[in-house]
Amino acid sequence: MERPGKFILNLYPTTKFLFAFLLMLTPLLLPGYLYSYMVPVLCLVIALIAGKTKLYVNFVLKGLIPIVVMIFLLQSFFYPGDTILWSWSIFSIKQEGINFSLQLTSKILAVGSAIVLFFQITKINDLSRALELMGVSPHATYVLSSALNIIPEMRLQLLRIMDAQKTRGVETEGSLSIRMKAFVPALTPLILSSFSSTDEKAVTLESRAFTARTKKTSLHHLEKTKSDHVVRAVLVIVFVSILIWRFFL
Structure with a gap:
């Protein structure tokens, strides 16, 4: 039986992209910020299973977290509002600013974490070859x-x-x-x-005759498997379910 980590890494690049795109899109569709803050945790679990934990954590901690903290502080101090929680001189933290900061930073963190995860579990050569096969x-x-x-x-x-x-x-x-x-x-x-x-x-x-106007061949072989079709079907079902719940229920 194929290990879960190997199963994730062996998925077709566009299947991984669809999964990452779902993780990026759903925080923008769902209200609140709790789910959005859970997306980085889910990405961390997937990175742990795939054996990419160190790289994922490094990118998130060194790249995303400083940006998110800076945006959170700026919005907390300067977002307009009437409910003042703390003030000193010309600076004040307002409840409206905290709420807006949580909403904004949660979306940024969710989208950024999904992008980081995608490039950690997907080889650039595989992605390029998959795009070539798409035309x-x-x-x-x-x-x-x-x-x-x-x-x-x-x-x-x-x-x-x-x-x-x-x-x-x-x-x-x-x-x-x-x-x-x-x-x-x-x-x-x-x-x-x-x-x-x-x-x-x-x-x-x-x-290698890269500029020659002939049909190119490649030694790099990619093929979709049954697992890709199953994962894509599950992703479509989840996405449609979220849309129905969000806009009709």
């Missing part, structure tokens, strides 16, 4: 995959450069000022290596 131009899918991979690639390259500097005796760890002094000189080789890798990619694409 999207290979040029468009290559631009998409390059844009999504550029940050991880530059991060790995920066780590290599910093390790090289460390072997030469350059101090790269310690206080913020020490790390900044080590980081700034690393920008020049990072930018130059990025230009070099771009040129190498262009040569590689030309050697």
Whole structure:
């Protein structure tokens, strides 16, 4: 029997996208904010099952949480209202601001968590290939995959450069000022290596006749399984049920 984590990772990319899209859309349809705050928890459980907990938590804590906290504080202080809960000088926290902040940040956190989960359980190459099979131009899918991979690639390259500097005796760890002094000189080789890798990619694409106006073939094989059809049917049923409950019941 297939393990739950492997089952999630082996789903077709568009099936995973439909699930993530459902997680992004339902908080916008359902009233209140309790369900929206439960979406990140559900995403965490799925990431735990799929073995992507560390990456998911890192992205949420370092990327989403600071933005959500900042928006919550700004809206709490400056959203108009009459019910003042706390005040100091020209600053005041109002009940209306708290309510609006909870509504807004819950939606942002739910949508952001679903997006993070999707890209953690879906390989970029699988997503690009699935789009090509749907009829999207290979040029468009290559631009998409390059844009999504550029940050991880530059991060790995920066780590290599910093390790090289460390072997030469350059101090790269310690206080913020020490790390900044080590980081700034690393920008020049990072930018130059990025230009070099771009040129190498262009040569590689030309050697593979990427620009030739012929039907492209691929060694990367993707196929929908019975599990994908079952999951899609369940997602459609859940979505229709939510729509009926929200707008008719």
